[in-house]
Amino acid sequence: MHTYLIEMLECPVCHDKLEWTISERSGDRIEAAEARCSACDAVYPVRDGIGLFLTPELPRNDMWDQVDSGVIQYLREHPELERQLMEVPLGTLAPADQFFRALVLEDRGKYHKAQITEDLANKDLYTQDYLNCWNSQMDYVIERLAETDGPIVDMASGRCYFVEKIVRKLKRPVVATDFSPGVLRRDRRWLESFGLYDHVSLLAFDARRTPFKDGAVVTLTTNLGLPNIEEPGSLLRELRRIAAGIFLAISHFFPEEDKSNAKVIREAGLQTLLFQRAALKKFTEAGWELEVKNPCVGSARPTPPGVVLEGARMDGLPVAETNLEWCVLLGSSKVTD
Numbered sequence: 001m002h003t004y005l006i007e008m009l010e011c012p013v014c015h016d017k018l019e020w021t022i023s024e025r026s027g028d029r030i031e032a033a034e035a036r037c038s039a040c041d042a043v044y045p046v047r048d049g050i051g052l053f054l055t056p057e058l059p060r061n062d063m064w065d066q067v068d069s070g071v072i073q074y075l076r077e078h079p080e081l082e083r084q085l086m087e088v089p090l091g092t093l094a095p096a097d098q099f100f101r102a103l104v105l106e107d108r109g110k111y112h113k114a115q116i117t118e119d120l121a122n123k124d125l126y127t128q129d130y131l132n133c134w135n136s137q138m139d140y141v142i143e144r145l146a147e148t149d150g151p152i153v154d155m156a157s158g159r160c161y162f163v164e165k166i167v168r169k170l171k172r173p174v175v176a177t178d179f180s181p182g183v184l185r186r187d188r189r190w191l192e193s194f195g196l197y198d199h200v201s202l203l204a205f206d207a208r209r210t211p212f213k214d215g216a217v218v219t220l221t222t223n224l225g226l227p228n229i230e231e232p233g234s235l236l237r238e239l240r241r242i243a244a245g246i247f248l249a250i251s252h253f254f255p256e257e258d259k260s261n262a263k264v265i266r267e268a269g270l271q272t273l274l275f276q277r278a279a280l281k282k283f284t285e286a287g288w289e290l291e292v293k294n295p296c297v298g299s300a301r302p303t304p305p306g307v308v309l310e311g312a313r314m315d316g317l318p319v320a321e322t323n324l325e326w327c328v329l330l331g332s333s334k335v336t337d
């Protein structure tokens with residue numbers, strides 16, 4: 001993490017000051033350190049350059065880390081499947097299997113090949129509509145970001161798909177955040193291999209309890225990150241607490257009349273942030289002024305399952321073909337144009 005973050009951070013539990021003991025630096029980065037809360041004595045380490053601000057009392061359902069490492073582990077135990085994934089022409093694999101091949105390439109440190117493979121997989125995993133609407137939202141956010149200054153804090157950055165795009169286009173400081181240290185360690189290796197890491201700080205924390213001071217974040221983004229986070233009310237109040245400027249949230253919503261998808265969404269407890277009306281209400285209740293920008297509707301279908309990794313799917317939703325409503329939710333303390 002970069003040293004400029006010290007000024008922006010506090011104890012995520014009691015919001016008191018942090019006392020920093022830095023044991024390893026590299027230029028304007030902190031590689032190893034301990035930040036101790038002066039009030040509650042909690043200690044937050046920085047390891048391998050990643051700031052770890054996870055708090056013990058919030059349970060974590062870290063399924064992204066589990067899926068990535070789970071696939072690699074499964075393939076280690078089944079070398080014949082790994083051979084089937086890796087030793088056939090790429091174009092003959094189902095798109096989900098292409099994605100799993102990209103994970104293996106990544107695990108072997110072959111990042112450039114992994115990227116080409118993942119891009120190819122995405123073309124057939126998603127409908128053209130889905131990709132067009134999604135790209136349009138990312139382009140819109142990047143255009144808006146170009147009008148702002150200072151570090152951009154991205155929430156639930158996951159595999160850094162969007163962070164990577166921001167850095168490539170704007171060459172601005174970005175703080176990629178996620179509650180999964182494993183995903184962030186992977187992001188560091190990935191960004192380093194493409195020469196993009198210089199711009200990025202990595203922080204692990206729960207988005208419902210962040211280590212940022214009140215109003216410390218001027219520009220906040222997320223790429224489809226919100227619905228995955230539990231307790232949307234606490235999440236949106238916490239983001240409102242730390243935000244001093246704008247929040248650009250790339251979002252997609254399901255039609256309420258779409259019964260098959262709605263059933264699964266409700267069973268998974270994701271109804272608040274995957275239906276537009278409910279999401280807008282929650283944002284407003286949490287104190288955000290909200291505008292819907294760049295709306296766009298596009299068809300989406302269930303991602304096709306793997307054949308080598310039989311039945312494995314990339315995304316749990318949609319479960320039936322539908323039309324997604326895409327947009328950027330622009331949150332601010334006052335309405336902007």
Ligand SMILES: C[S@@+](CC[C@H](N)C(=O)[O-])C[C@H]1O[C@@H](n2cnc3c(N)ncnc32)[C@H](O)[C@@H]1O
Binds near residue numbers: 062161179228
């Ligand atoms: C689907 S990814 C988002 C995609 C990502 N923004 C991108 O551009 O590649 C969702 C991420 O949310 C993270 N997540 C889920 N709950 C969280 C929480 N409470 N706090 C922080 N991150 C969380 C997961 O670890 C996962 O990496």
